[in-house]
Amino acid sequence: MADLRINGVTKRFGTLTANDNVSLSVAGGEVVALLGENGAGKTTLMNILFGHYVADEGSVEIDGKTLPPGSTDAAIKAGVGMVHQHFTLAENLSVLDNIMLGTESLFSLTSKVGAARKKLQHLAKEYNLEVHPDALVGSLSVGERQRVEILKVLYRGARILILDEPTAVLTPAETEQLFVNLKNMVASGMSIIFISHKLHEILAISDRVTVLRHGAVVGEVATKDADRALLAEMMVGRKVSRPKAEIISAGEPIVELEKISIKGDKGMPMLLNEVSLTIRQNEIVAIAGVAGNGQRELAALLSGMQKPDGGSLLVEGKPVTKNNPNRFLQMGFGRIPEDRHHTGTVGEMNVWENLISEKLRQSPLWRYGRIIDFDACRKKAAELIEQFDIRCNGMETETRLLSGGNMQKLILARTLTADPKFILANQPVRGLDEGAIAFVHEQLLNARASGVGILLISEDLDEIFSIADQVAVIYHGRLSPLLNVRETDIGTIGAMMGGHMKEVA
Amino acid sequence: MQLEPRENISISRVILAPLTAILAAFVICSALILWTGESVFEAYGHLFKGAFGSRFAISETLNRATPLIFTGLAAAVAFRAKFWNIGAEGQLYFGALAATVLGAGVITMPSILMIPFLFLAGAIAGGLALLGPVFLKTTLKVDEVVTTLLLNFVILLFVNYLLEGPLKDPMSMGWPQAAAIIDEGVLPALLPRTRLHIGFVVALSAAVMIWALMRYTIWGYEIRAVGANANAARFAGISINRTVMLVAMLSGGLAGMAGITETAGTKGYLTLDLSPGFGYSGIAVAMLANLHPLGVIVSAIFLAGIYVGSDSMSRAVNIPTYISDVMVALCVLSVLVSLLFVKYRVRWK
Known part of the structure; x- marks a missing residue:
């Protein structure tokens, strides 16, 4: 039995208070969910627990003993194990190697592979986490890799498991499997802290929910007494509802893909395999699928960043011959990229410079050929900041300092101000809090109502079912036929995401 | 110990940090001076006097700073776009070759035309020297650090060959040097009875022009965007290859102009020891200036002061x-460290 108590932890970063007198307890055999929006302080708290950060005030106790602050070693020894959202595995090593990595003495000449293998097999059997010890991690599916991550912390004797957004990369079926495994572990006396902002998962797996907002605990409820609306309100601090799509009939085709293919590296499977798709005016078409099934290539193609190896792309009936981002902007493509930091904005440049980056080559923003018209640019930027409620410390702020939600608003503002005919929205609400999600969805629905055709790439089926008109599933580079969202259900799409296409087609 | 990014960076910190760093570098250097058994204050006194202590000293320092401003700008422009041009030395010699080939009598024009013509020719030659590396980078993604660096030696040997062969001045009494630049092409002196010539003024205006280009034009915007985040820049519709090409031509051109100030200004003819590593020192100049074009002027004069001053220091003590x-190396290192502290604060725990 493992008993964890976090007592009155406060952590400040400069003027920001990331954790404000946070207390939390987990008993053995219990799953406690830690719920909160981005920036609510969940990760900071877990980093303190795990010894990455030192708390300014407060302490962490395990089985009544206070952990020395700032020592990851002590936390591991006391039985804390953390499974990060982004896996920390070496793809070119086997499962066994990954699990043994770092557990063996540097000065020992003999390796205890045999014992390790036995221990691993024993653990796998005990918790029903089957993986082949000699398989290369690179060849495993995402769900299997997560199993390896969990085995890794179990191998080190973890009794308190912290899972940081564990379902972000899983299919619905894999999520279910994970929940079964977690329940097994809890039954054997382990404690689990489950960090998430997905309400239905929290309701499904946890015994208690602790809600963090702006670094402070705003409430603790037993899961059996909670429901979605209550949790959402506790998390955001006010009532929020995501907008729903009203039914409007679609217009003329805007973008048509005809048997588009993109080849993989030599000897690797096709990344996109004869993908055909039509997006019409007044329509949101969603592409569902587990990450890494060709979404990135599809998005790159429609951003003008990548040429297709086969097939053709038609815009308003005319084939596109030049594939570069500038040309796509001129054709009226709006693009919301998946990665706000790496693709969407230049972090070291100002907010206003990023707001005009796609428009810069168009006339009203420059004079005498190539001189930037600062007044016009600043005026335009001020309008957009006002209109889209981008919270920043003035338009001269470096963009990297913006929160995720505000950065996304910046990209949305830049995209929508160009009056696009078509918008590619790739994971437009990933990592955003409920308020920002509602805002982004509302803007996309407004654009749809005004005649824009939208392609939404998403792994979040809730999102797809609330705003999309049609949905297709992408799996290993192939696209399923389009289904009307109103005539299908999450279960069907979830099954197709796992590769069960035949049942539907 | 942990580094945390600062959110608001005050101007006074941006200015004070490098100055403190340079002070620190001088303090560290005084340990070396003590080691030689000389007095630190006396040594630094001679250094300062030799660099800035008289009309002649100042003119010598500014004369030495002239090519450093050009090569410093060459590095600053290129590094801003993360185009790592380490080949300013070779480009300088290409500029100098252009001066020799075109300025030693083949073409004769009045000074008012001849001098701008030579600068232009030097810039074009310097840019041409970078054409190969740029082409290899944009088509085959060959690392420009390797190509530009190695090209320095190729160009230097090529110049060596020319000076021993086709370009050897028959009047040079056997010395490997080229024919002198004609009078119309020689850069007039700025101060009478000194070596300081109008190349210094050209360098200053080049710095101002580059500063304005980076700050006020779409080209500058694109260069900064490509340097800060090439992927996002490309996504926003900026052509990476075109921007790299533009940066390379600017960078090579500026380095080529350093070749003009040395052949047509300071020396008067091309020799193999025309540049005591101005191309490489330009990188230090640019780093010391944090890649700011106007900062390049200050840091070039500062480094030139150290070089010139240390000559007279070594004569005196x-x-x-x-x-x-x-000293230069320590200054660059400590300034780089100090710039880190401008951007980040340290938290001890």
Whole structure:
């Protein structure tokens, strides 16, 4: 039995208070969910627990003993194990190697592979986490890799498991499997802290929910007494509802893909395999699928960043011959990229410079050929900041300092101000809090109502079912036929995401 | 110990940090001076006097700073776009070759035309020297650090061959040097009875022009965007290859102009020891200026002061001139560290 108590932890970063007198307890055999929006302080708290950060005030106790602050070693020894959202595995090593990595003495000449293998097999059997010890991690599916991550912390004797957004990369079926495994572990006396902002998962797996907002605990409820609306309100601090799509009939085709293919590296499977798709005016078409099934290539193609190896792309009936981002902007493509930091904005440049980056080559923003018209640019930027409620410390702020939600608003503002005919929205609400999600969805629905055709790439089926008109599933580079969202259900799409296409087609 | 990014960076910190760093570098250097057994204050006194202590000293320092401003700008522009041009030395010699080929009598024009013509020719030659590396980078993604660096030696050997062969001045009494630049092409002196010539003024205006280009034009915007985040820049519709090409031509051109100030200004003819590593020192100049074009002027004069001053220091007291290289290296290192502290604060725990 493992008993964890976090007592009155406060952590400040400069003027920001990331954790404000946070207390939390987990008993053995219990799953406690830690719920909160981005920036609510969940990760900071877990980093303190795990010894990455030192708390300014407060302490962490395990089985009544206070952990020395700032020592990851002590936390591991006391039985804390953390499974990060982004896996920390070496793809070119086997499962066994990954699990043994770092557990063996540097000065020992003999390796205890045999014992390790036995221990691993024993653990796998005990918790029903089957993986082949000699398989290369690179060849495993995402769900299997997560199993390896969990085995890794179990191998080190973890009794308190912290899972940081564990379902972000899983299919619905894999999520279910994970929940079964977690329940097994809890039954054997382990404690689990489950960090998430997905309400239905929290309701499904946890015994208690602790809600963090702006670094402070705003409430603790037993899961059996909670429901979605209550949790959402506790998390955001006010009532929020995501907008729903009203039914409007679609217009003329805007973008048509005809048997588009993109080849993989030599000897690797096709990344996109004869993908055909039509997006019409007044329509949101969603592409569902587990990450890494060709979404990135599809998005790159429609951003003008990548040429297709086969097939053709038609815009308003005319084939596109030049594939570069500038040309796509001129054709009226709006693009919301998946990665706000790496693709969407230049972090070291100002907010206003990023707001005009796609428009810069168009006339009203420059004079005498190539001189930037600062007044016009600043005026335009001020309008957009006002209109889209981008919270920043003035338009001269470096963009990297913006929160995720505000950065996304910046990209949305830049995209929508160009009056696009078509918008590619790739994971437009990933990592955003409920308020920002509602805002982004509302803007996309407004654009749809005004005649824009939208392609939404998403792994979040809730999102797809609330705003999309049609949905297709992408799996290993192939696209399923389009289904009307109103005539299908999450279960069907979830099954197709796992590769069960035949049942539907 | 942990580094945390600062959210608001005050101007006073941006200015004070490098100055403190340079002070620190001088303090560290005084340990080396003490080692030689000389007085630190006396040594630094001679250094300062030699660099800035008289009309002649100042003119010598500014004369030495002239090519450093050009090569410093060459590095600053290129590094801003993360185009790592390490080949300013070779580009300088290409510029100098252009001056020799075109300025030693083949073409004769009045000074008012001849001098701008030579600068233009030098810039084009310097840019041409970068054409190969740029082409290899944009088509085959060959690392420009390797190509530009190695090209320096190729160009230097090529110049060596020319000076021993086709370009050898028959009047040079056997010395490997080229024919002198004609009078119309020689850069007039700025101060009478000194070596300081109008190349210094050209360098200053080049710095101002580059500063304005980076700040006020779409080209500058694109260069900064490509340097800060090439992927996002490309996504926003900026052509990476075109921007890299533009940066390379600017960078090579500026380095080529350093070749003009040396052949047509300071020396008067091309020799193999025309540049004591101005191309490489330009990188230090640019780093010391945090890649700011106007900062390049200050840091070029500062480094030139150390080089010139250390010569007279070594004549006055028993310290080898090599101390200047140590000083420059320490200054660059400590300024780079200090700039880190401008952007980040340290938290001890």
